[in-house]
Amino acid sequence: MSPTRQTKSNLERVFEAGQFAVTGEIGPPPSADPEVIRKKARILKGYVDASNITDGQTAVVRMSSWAACLIAKEEGLDPITQMTCRDRNRIALQMDILGIAALGINNLLCLTGDHVKFGNHPTAKGVFDIDSIQFLQVVKGMRDEKKFQCGDEMPVSPRLFIGAAANPFADPFEIRAPRLAKKVQAGAEFIQTQIIYNVDKFAEWMKRVCDMGLHEKVKILAGVAPIKSVGAARYMKTKVPGMDVPDEVIERLRGVPKEEVSKEGIKLCIDIIHQVREIPGVAGIHLMAIEWEETVPGIVEAAGLLPRPKFD
Amino acid sequence: MIVAQQKPLEEIRRLIAPYEKILILGCGTCVTVCGAGGEREVSFLHGALRVAQVKGGDGVHAFLEYTVKRQCDREFLDPLGDRVSEVDAILSLGCGVGVQVVAERFPDVPALPGVNTSFMGATEQGGVWDERCAACGDCRLAETAGICPITRCTKGILNGPCAGTKNGKCEANKDIDCAWVLIYKRLESLGQLDKIRRYYPPRNFRTIPRPRRLAGITSIDLGGSNG
Numbered sequence: 001m002s003p004t005r006q007t008k009s010n011l012e013r014v015f016e017a018g019q020f021a022v023t024g025e026i027g028p029p030p031s032a033d034p035e036v037i038r039k040k041a042r043i044l045k046g047y048v049d050a051s052n053i054t055d056g057q058t059a060v061v062r063m064s065s066w067a068a069c070l071i072a073k074e075e076g077l078d079p080i081t082q083m084t085c086r087d088r089n090r091i092a093l094q095m096d097i098l099g100i101a102a103l104g105i106n107n108l109l110c111l112t113g114d115h116v117k118f119g120n121h122p123t124a125k126g127v128f129d130i131d132s133i134q135f136l137q138v139v140k141g142m143r144d145e146k147k148f149q150c151g152d153e154m155p156v157s158p159r160l161f162i163g164a165a166a167n168p169f170a171d172p173f174e175i176r177a178p179r180l181a182k183k184v185q186a187g188a189e190f191i192q193t194q195i196i197y198n199v200d201k202f203a204e205w206m207k208r209v210c211d212m213g214l215h216e217k218v219k220i221l222a223g224v225a226p227i228k229s230v231g232a233a234r235y236m237k238t239k240v241p242g243m244d245v246p247d248e249v250i251e252r253l254r255g256v257p258k259e260e261v262s263k264e265g266i267k268l269c270i271d272i273i274h275q276v277r278e279i280p281g282v283a284g285i286h287l288m289a290i291e292w293e294e295t296v297p298g299i300v301e302a303a304g305l306l307p308r309p310k311f312d
Numbered sequence: 313m314i315v316a317q318q319k320p321l322e323e324i325r326r327l328i329a330p331y332e333k334i335l336i337l338g339c340g341t342c343v344t345v346c347g348a349g350g351e352r353e354v355s356f357l358h359g360a361l362r363v364a365q366v367k368g369g370d371g372v373h374a375f376l377e378y379t380v381k382r383q384c385d386r387e388f389l390d391p392l393g394d395r396v397s398e399v400d401a402i403l404s405l406g407c408g409v410g411v412q413v414v415a416e417r418f419p420d421v422p423a424l425p426g427v428n429t430s431f432m433g434a435t436e437q438g439g440v441w442d443e444r445c446a447a448c449g450d451c452r453l454a455e456t457a458g459i460c461p462i463t464r465c466t467k468g469i470l471n472g473p474c475a476g477t478k479n480g481k482c483e484a485n486k487d488i489d490c491a492w493v494l495i496y497k498r499l500e501s502l503g504q505l506d507k508i509r510r511y512y513p514p515r516n517f518r519t520i521p522r523p524r525r526l527a528g529i530t531s532i533d534l535g536g537s538n539g
Binding site: 090112114115117118126128129130131132133134137138149165166167170171172174175178179181182185186194241242243 | 466467468469470471472473474475476477478479480483484485490493496497508509511512513514515517
């Protein structure tokens with residue numbers, strides 16, 4: 001391991017080698033079937049440097065992220081465990097961090113988590129003992145100072161590459177770059193953004209991020225995703241928290257014959273990848289082809305991002 | 313003040329079903345202001361229960377009604393002694409504190425809750441109350457421009473706003489203002505935006521070891537800000 005590298009993360013290694021990174025995303029199944037993860041992992045293998053596995057996304061019960069990460073790891077991926085503060089207090093979070101590190105997971109994405117009301121158990125208690133920024137600080141303290149949040153010390157610390165999310169499109173826009181600064185200060189080493197359809201607004205956010213010098217302290221992966229249908233685009237525009245889908249995007253999809261819409265949605269995604277690559281400070285893309293993982297190889301190839309770097 | 317809401321009539325009828333003679337007991341403070349359990353509501357409920365039992369023909373109750381100034385103070389309950397000795401149960405329209413103090417004061421008579429105690433809030437407009445304080449025992453309002461994120465942010469986070477804010481509204485309810493957007497705007501107008509850029513460490517939940525007791529100077533020992 002190089003002296004600057006903190007972990008055995010493939011993603012960290014890609015950044016260290018100065019390469020433009022590609023991460024993907026796998027949604028675990030609402031079942032105990034490991035084959036679902038294996039199948040998706042095989043699709044992504046060779047096309048992404050690391051793959052997130054969501055943690056009860058939109059508060060719907062699914063296979064736990066860390067368990068699905070182990071299956072994905074067996075298939076040869078470098079998984080990124082997503083962990084939210086919605087379902088765990090600081091005690092449970094730290095226990096799971098020790099567990100995933102002991103089992104050989106190298107990456108952790110620290111999230112506050114979607115509100116329980118969006119999910120299939122809307123009467124559940126949302127925990128939110130700590131928030132994502134406090135969570136980052138806890139993980140960094142565990143890794144770098146070998147200390148739990150309470151101050152107690154541990155003999156073997158979790159070697160995790162620490163990530164966080166950022167949403168340039170949520171209100172108020174002016175707080176979004178300073179809030180990223182808080183995340184970086186707390187311990188974030190890589191950032192995956194909300195899905196970008198409003199490239200101009202994202203570019204303006206990146207400008208503010210670079211003006212603060214944050215791009216030199218954290219690797220920013222621009223979130224992208226293909227859209228399957230006009231309905232999906234409308235749904236994201238109106239129903240999904242913190243999403244910004246400009247009317248032009250919907251018009252573009254509506255402008256092609258119905259049977260061509262999903263193809264156009266993929267093309268749009270590739271166009272956006274090309275556009276965000278040109279924006280100073282962008283260190284990679286995070287491709288979220290949710291329940292449409294089979295599009296990932298084609299998109300990565302068409303975007304000119306192959307072959308992915310390989311290390312010994 | 314404490315804001316409460318009267319329970320549905322059918323639920324109240326189920327609660328009182330086993331008892332013959334019932335004292336409907338109002339409270340003259342918070343629940344009077346929010347129209348859930350004052351003298352007027354006691355009288356309305358009394359009438360509604362009488363009509364319901366005539367219509368339903370099931371069970372014959374006799375009712376007394378009375379409203380004290382405050383149910384949460386034992387001394388205001390003392391004059392009730394004679395009335396309580398005449399009844400089989402007390403249906404309290406006080407908040408959850410009132411019901412319990414009534415139960416403690418009259419241990420031989422069942423005390424039943426006639427309202428659901430909702431929250432501590434302020435009057436927004438006639439008939440509308442909004443929650444404002446979570447009684448967390450560790451007030452952070454100096455850092456958040458007088459707007460409480462623990463109460464008004466649905467996730468109660470200290471380093472907000474989260475990523476779900478849209479058009480200034482909360483991700484969990486588009487009719488509710490995002491507390492952190494309100495905080496941001498107010499800090500901006502006060503020239504105190506440095507406060508939102510600061511990192512706030514995890515909350516100290518030891519400030520709310522239930523049940524809490526506040527006893528003069530010892531309350532300082534209950535916790536204190538760690539931000």
